[in-house]
Amino acid sequence: MERTKTGIKGLDEMLHGGLLPQTANLVEGAPGTGKTTLGMQFIYNGIAKYDEPGLILTFEQFPQQYYRDAMAFGWDFRKLEAEGKLKVYMTSPEVTKVDLESVGGMIETMAREMGARRVLVDSLSHFERLTSDPVELRALQYSLINGLKREGLTSILTKETSSLLGETPSDESVAFVVDSYILLRYVEIESAIRKALLVLKLRGSNHDKDIRQFEIGPNGIEIQAKFEGREGIMSGSPHRTMAESFIEAFVKR
Ligand SMILES: Nc1ncnc2c1ncn2[C@@H]1O[C@H](COP(=O)(O)OP(=O)(O)OP(=O)(O)O)[C@@H](O)[C@H]1O
Ligand SMILES: [Mg+2]
Numbered sequence: 001m002e003r004t005k006t007g008i009k010g011l012d013e014m015l016h017g018g019l020l021p022q023t024a025n026l027v028e029g030a031p032g033t034g035k036t037t038l039g040m041q042f043i044y045n046g047i048a049k050y051d052e053p054g055l056i057l058t059f060e061q062f063p064q065q066y067y068r069d070a071m072a073f074g075w076d077f078r079k080l081e082a083e084g085k086l087k088v089y090m091t092s093p094e095v096t097k098v099d100l101e102s103v104g105g106m107i108e109t110m111a112r113e114m115g116a117r118r119v120l121v122d123s124l125s126h127f128e129r130l131t132s133d134p135v136e137l138r139a140l141q142y143s144l145i146n147g148l149k150r151e152g153l154t155s156i157l158t159k160e161t162s163s164l165l166g167e168t169p170s171d172e173s174v175a176f177v178v179d180s181y182i183l184l185r186y187v188e189i190e191s192a193i194r195k196a197l198l199v200l201k202l203r204g205s206n207h208d209k210d211i212r213q214f215e216i217g218p219n220g221i222e223i224q225a226k227f228e229g230r231e232g233i234m235s236g237s238p239h240r241t242m243a244e245s246f247i248e249a250f251v252k253r
Contacts, residue, residue, distance in 0.1 A: 001205070004052075004118070004154040007045025008038070010223025014199050014208040020179060022152050023203070024145045026124070028159040029184030033195055034216050035158035036069070038184070039120040041220040042156050044075040047085045052117035055153070056088045057107060059126040063090045073220045087114060104147045111151045119148055123158040124174065138173055145177055179203040187213075187249045197223065198250055211246045 003018030012018045019025050027035050043054035060066050066088065070077045080086035087110055091103055111119065124141060131137050148155045159174065175181050181200040186193050197214050199207045213224045 005045070005050060006038075006042045007049045008041055008221050008223065010212065010214070011197070011221070014197075014210070014212065014223070015180070015202060016205055016207055019154055020202070020204055021154055022149060023179035024149060024155045024157060024177070025180040025182065026157050026159055026174060026178040027182045027184065028161055030161050030186055033184035033186060034214070034221055035160070035184060036122055037073070037216055038182075038221050039122055039156045039158055040070050040075060040077075041073070043086065043118055043120050044070070044073075044077075044080075044220075046118040047080055053085045053114050054087075054118040054120070055107065055111055055114070055116045056086070056120045056122065057103070058088065058090055058120075058122045059092070060090060060122070063088075066090070073218065075220075084114060087116070101143075104144050108147055108151050111153055116151075116153060119153045119155045121148075121155060121157045123160055125158075125160040134173070141174055142177055175201070180207075183250065185249045187245045189245045196246055196249060211250060 001017070002021055003012075003015070004021045004023075005012050005018035006015070027038055029035050040056070043056055046052040046054045056066075058066060067077050077086060077088060081088060089103075089107070089110065107119070110116070121144070127137060127140050127144075130140065145155070145157070157174075157178065180202045183198045183200055185196050185198070187196045188194075195214050195216070196211050198211045199209075201207075210226050212226060215222050215224065
């Protein structure tokens, strides 16, 4: 089956080749877990490795910081924009519901004009600030997601979780609409905080059920070896084992 590769080593393997083309994919995690990094890396790799132009829609308060963060990984977004391979579309966090509908339309127009194949929406949580009505919120999110799919874009949508450790997803409603669901979590292992990633669902395909540790390094997200192989190292430890920590972070409530 054809796949849209994230180009993130380890993650594509977990996804049994990559994301499915023209699908919406949710990346959820606590602040600082690496949602934006993962999304930017997906867009950057799309351009640099797979010749797929990309679009980024962000509600960040400080646009310059976005470019700076990308540059720190060696991803020159301004250059890619100048080459017409990338468009970073910044809307103010104060964007209204009405604006958002036109934003959706604008995204579709821009995607068509530049031949974008990938899009990052950072973040979907922003929508929660626009309405307190859950039905309306869902309608806003669905219409954006469906618009992106209609344009044939493969999207990554980020979503914040407020809790830091050991919490299950707060609001699962979006999880039903999206085609894949990736969780990023902080995990406490032997008095240190590590990061872990889990592919919760991948519609229409099998995927790895392993929880993998990952780090954010100079080149972005680096998925590390399955922790299974390391269990032996941990055994006999008087502290919580890595396995127990992971289970607590992802499963236990
Ligand atoms: N150039 C870098 N090199 C190494 N690590 C970095 C670099 N830039 C960011 N990080 C790490 O990535 C983390 C933030 O990642 P990112 O912004 O992707 O998280 P996020 O989940 O989008 O956070 P938020 O919810 O606040 O938007 C930082 O806490 C830092 O540890
Ligand atoms: Mg972010």
